[in-house]
Amino acid sequence: MQNIVILGGGTAGWIAASGLARVLLKNGSKKFSIKLIESDEIGTIGVGEATIPSILEFIQFLNIDQLDFVKNTDATFKLGLQFNDWLEIGHSYFHPFGTLGPEVDNKPLFQHWMREKLNGSKLELMDLSIASLLAKNNKFLAQNPQNQICNDNFGYALHFDAALVAKYLKDYALQIGVEHINSKVGGIKKDEKNNICALITIENKEINGDFFIDCSGFRSIILGEALETKYEDWSHYLPCDSALAVQTDEKNDLNPYTNSTARDAGWTWQIPLRTRMGNGYVYSSEFVKDDDALNTLLNCVKGNKITEPRKIKFKAGAREVSWKNNCLALGLSSGFLEPLESTSIHLVISNLYRFLDLFPSGDNWQILQQKFNKAAKQELEEIRDFIILHYCKTQRQDTKFWQYCKNMQIPQSLAQKIEFFEANGKISTDYYDLFKPTSWVSVLIGMGVNFNTYDALIDAIKPEFSQKILQNFTQIIKQGANSSPYHDAILKNL
Numbered sequence: 292m293q294n295i296v297i298l299g300g301g302t303a304g305w306i307a308a309s310g311l312a313r314v315l316l317k318n319g320s321k322k323f324s325i326k327l328i329e330s331d332e333i334g335t336i337g338v339g340e341a342t343i344p345s346i347l348e349f350i351q352f353l354n355i356d357q358l359d360f361v362k363n364t365d366a367t368f369k370l371g372l373q374f375n376d377w378l379e380i381g382h383s384y385f386h387p388f389g390t391l392g393p394e395v396d397n398k399p400l401f402q403h404w405m406r407e408k409l410n411g412s413k414l415e416l417m418d419l420s421i422a423s424l425l426a427k428n429n430k431f432l433a434q435n436p437q438n439q440i441c442n443d444n445f446g447y448a449l450h451f452d453a454a455l456v457a458k459y460l461k462d463y464a465l466q467i468g469v470e471h472i473n474s475k476v477g478g479i480k481k482d483e484k485n486n487i488c489a490l491i492t493i494e495n496k497e498i499n500g501d502f503f504i505d506c507s508g509f510r511s512i513i514l515g516e517a518l519e520t521k522y523e524d525w526s527h528y529l530p531c532d533s534a535l536a537v538q539t540d541e542k543n544d545l546n547p548y549t550n551s552t553a554r555d556a557g558w559t560w561q562i563p564l565r566t567r568m569g570n571g572y573v574y575s576s577e578f579v580k581d582d583d584a585l586n587t588l589l590n591c592v593k594g595n596k597i598t599e600p601r602k603i604k605f606k607a608g609a610r611e612v613s614w615k616n617n618c619l620a621l622g623l624s625s626g627f628l629e630p631l632e633s634t635s636i637h638l639v640i641s642n643l644y645r646f647l648d649l650f651p652s653g654d655n656w657q658i659l660q661q662k663f664n665k666a667a668k669q670e671l672e673e674i675r676d677f678i679i680l681h682y683c684k685t686q687r688q689d690t691k692f693w694q695y696c697k698n699m700q701i702p703q704s705l706a707q708k709i710e711f712f713e714a715n716g717k718i719s720t721d722y723y724d725l726f727k728p729t730s731w732v733s734v735l736i737g738m739g740v741n742f743n744t745y746d747a748l749i750d751a752i753k754p755e756f757s758q759k760i761l762q763n764f765t766q767i768i769k770q771g772a773n774s775s776p777y778h779d780a781i782l783k784n785l
């Protein structure tokens with residue numbers, strides 16, 4: 292495998308191009324070539340604006356200066372996600388990045404908290420999160436070497452302008468030697484083994500390659516259309532199938548978190564950038580008409596519209612496999628989960644790393660494909676379950692949509708996770724899981740799932756010890772949060 296062709300220049304395409312170029316071209320070897328073909332005429336989806344912390348690792352992987360990236364992509368910092376009205380109207384909870392404290396005697400601090408809570412403590416779970424304390428006051432951590440405890444338990448990600456990110460990564464990739472072709476692909480040439488030989492442009496030019504990365508968006512031109520890979524439909528678990536997105540000129544409300552508010556038939560997002568606000572309504576067209584959804588969205592946005600509202604249709608689910616023959620699909624062409632936990636860009640990155648780990652050196656690709664597809668599916672299914680948890684534990688019954696969500700059948704894997712927590716007070720996670728116990732416990736408790744017990748081994752530790760640790764830790768992070776600067780002040784200083 293030497294000549295790689297990427298179809299699509301959206302976020303997925305340029306992440307693939309820059310990541311592959313970093314590994315295959317940066318050191319000056321002429322062994323590999325990477326071409327990216329995209330069509331200006333078709334354009335990109337352009338709405339992925341909220342991320343999770345893995346984006347920062349990717350920036351580091353590319354050896355890009357984080358501050359330069361932030362400055363050039365209109366970015367703001369993100370400490371987690373605020374969920375409003377999901378459990379019931381008027382109720383809010385926070386899903387923070389970073390930890391809920393260190394492990395104490397090999398047990399997560401939140402297990403010590405659970406014991407205290409069941410014994411009547413007034414301490415809230417979010418008192419253990421530095422990110423949550425900062426977010427409450429619109430602050431951001433000033434990393435201070437003297438406050439290592441705050442630094443160690445802190446985590447963050449970014450909100451950014453998707454078009455500027457694609458441009459930034461494009462400049463990076465072109466500089467290292469990726470070849471860029473602006474043309475529309477109108478056909479695909481395959482050999483007798485059903486491998487892709489070339490993409491054919493509408494000008495009838497053949498773009499040959501040994502391996503093809505399909506980043507063509509929802510149409511999934513190579514994996515879906517040419518290789519006829521079936522789509523597994525998860526819309527019975529995740530009934531939202533539409534989104535309306537609009538940008539407004541609001542730039543004063545620079546919350547360091549993504550705001551997600553449950554609405555009659557879905558939820559709206561607010562993503563603050565330095566020069567504008569990204570807004571959208573993700574909804575189920577089964578339960579609300581498009582015009583009514585548009586009114587809901589326009590009634591809740593802050594500031595004046597600077598773009599016309601754009602409607603996007605989708606179906607929750609995934610292609611049966613992402614790597615088939617000599618094609619790997621990344622991004623929307625491989626599947627879609629609604630952006631409730633900002634996971635799509637992460638999945639592009641994690642599948643790219645996975646592909647680099649398994650980059651073929653011999654001819655037997657089947658074994659690599661199997662390993663890739665199994666791990667990718669496992670990661671995706673865990674994310675799917677995590678998103679469903681936000682819906683299925685609602686207490687809301689005020690609309691048909693919420694009645695459906697409250698009563699719908701959920702995957703067995705999720706039902707087991709919930710039962711495990713309710714019965715044992717523990718979180719069961721697997722190797723490929725993106726969301727760690729900190730995330731699961733935040734959303735389980737945020738969505739009102741009760742725990743009646745905690746990890747039994749906690750009882751081997753004296754309660755006074757737990758109390759002291761909890762008191763010391765929460766005091767230290769509270770002080771760290773109080774002495775940190777405001778998020779908007781940090782951004783102004785950029």
Ligand SMILES: Cc1cc2nc3c(=O)[nH]c(=O)nc-3n(C[C@H](O)[C@H](O)[C@H](O)COP(=O)(O)OP(=O)(O)OC[C@H]3O[C@@H](n4cnc5c(N)ncnc54)[C@H](O)[C@@H]3O)c2cc1C
Pocket residue numbers: 298299300301302303304328329330331333334335336337338339340341342453474475476477506507508509510512534536571603605621622623624630633634635636637
């Ligand atoms: C409403 C909504 C909100 C979202 N919010 C988030 C979020 O907050 N966080 C997050 O991580 N993700 C989010 N996502 C997902 C995110 O937008 C995508 O994962 C990301 O943008 C990657 O898209 P893509 O590159 O796969 O596809 P696209 O952006 O659609 O790019 C497809 C590319 O293929 C090219 N192409 C297509 N057909 C042809 C052809 N025939 N010839 C040549 N070129 C062609 C197009 O020109 C384009 O360059 C959201 C998605 C939706 C729908």
